[in-house]
Amino acid sequence: MRTVLLGAAGTGTAFALASRIRAVWGADVRIVAVDINPAELVTTSLLADSFVQVPLVNDPAYEKCIRELIEAEQVNTFIPILNDEHVVAVNLLSDPALAKLDVWSSELYARCTDKRVADDWLSEIGVPTPMKPDLTEASRGGEWFVKPVNGVGSRGARRISAEELHGYDQATRETLIVQEVCKEPEVTVDSFHDDRTGASFVYCRERLETKAGVCTKARVFFDPELATIAKKIARGLRQRGTLCFQVMKGLKGWVVTDLNLRSGAGTAITCSAGFDVLAAAFACRAGEDYTKFLSPIAAGEEFIVTRQYAEFVMQHRT
Template sequence: MNVLILSAAAKVLLVQAFQAAARPLGGQVIAADIARDNAALFAADQALILPRSDDPGFAGALADACARHGVGLIVPTRDGELAVLAAARERLHAQGVTVLVPSQDALALCRDKRRFAQVCHGLGLATPRTFAPGEAPDRYPVFVRPVDGAGGRGARRVDGPADLPAGEDHLVQAFDDGPEFTIDVLMSLDGAPLQALARRRLLVHGGEATKSRTEDIPALADQALKLCAALGLVGHNVVQAFHDAAGTRFIEVNPRFGGASNLSIQAGLASPERILQMARGRTAEAARPRPIAYGLTMLRYAQDRIVTDAELAAL
């Protein structure tokens, strides 16, 4: 079974993790992007240039690429491509391709921050205090985010009413400066909760953790599994939350691998290996909990990949 990783960009570690899982099965990892000058394309077994996901020809080009290269599993990595893939999921499934994307309804719940908060409250899970549209916060600072969006775009701290945006297209919540965690959550391909691992975000740049540590917090992992099951998610997901002695406050869920998910993969969650097992029908084997190494700290650093004009042209 060959694996296609979309929007591969600089996600070399994710490519390598899937290579380690696919090669013992005789499979290869194909990395795709819209431009040749992306490091992950040179780390993969094969590289593809595909249209942008908002191009009308994207779905057809993707289906053709899967047929041409024997792809059995598609791994999206960018929020902007998820809805297009959800719409094309049945078409791809008909040609034997598994797409790691939930239903369009599940994606809509993840994108709409107000509906997401309502789901949390319906499950008895807490979020930072959320103000109703038009409700004046009784104290500052508050935290403001677009209601519809992903990846932290447009999120910011607001220190007074003069800077508070008008209208209902922003979610206003109490500012929370508690310890922030990402929980990597593995679900089955039909939405059953399997295993989760919490990692504390020690240092964050550009919305991604550059220092992170795995921690043994069963209650946090269990709540994240419950939330992802209620949302109808599949495969690997990243849940953002604050957690301290006062409890857990959920922020959002991204239904895809995260930028620092390599830490949880290496700590024992082994999502690529288990996802390939499920895609091959070995769900019972994939569902068995894996031993987790707690107290591992990830220290991220940059590495250069130097390529020639000929190598770029060869893609």
């Protein structure tokens, strides 16, 4: 039996993955989920066969716990979600004793969790990114967009005036990436790629409405230019499975504003439109046929998908 260890189970990303694995493979796959919160605060625990509350991922005790779970639960697949989990994943990949463990990561994945490294790498492989000004020049005038080098999601990402930027000391500036202010639409690209065969499927999600950082209405479509960008990224990463990245319009057209080394919570939107890139990713890594989950979007075809909240009773005490 295949046993999956799923990181950061409290995230929407993990819930989406667990939902599709459970829906397609049922009891044929065991899911071991971990999170820093207790089970009653983690909805994914309802879908898991086993749930373990673990230390913070940047605590050395986290990796020790993960290694113990791999052995105790006979795990053969580890799916990291958080950036720091990819750092732990690299340690597992370099351990000869875990040679048979399928880890959804790589050394390059881990390096690209640093947004500055990712931005430089994308530029090296010919993928357009937002224009980055000279910091001295940027502080003289205009409006810019800043985000933390090691930020997660949209935390700390915001517009900033030149005057405010000028007031930062050098140490603070080093923690930030300063870029041009890009224009809408904001689109997330769900990219499936099988490095062993070269097969690629690309689906675009335009954010039509966002609440509390979560996309609640989206347009799913295909764009050939974004598909070309997705394939460049996939080949550069030697991607096997599904990840997503965000794009907006810069001065010269589409630019990649953020690269995620995983699928996203919003990837479930693409799945609901009939393009199950999450099940396809699992099938690809497991050596199974993934083509039944995927098909191209025809030119001019689009889907409007809305999201509603669902409630789960996690605990009842009397």
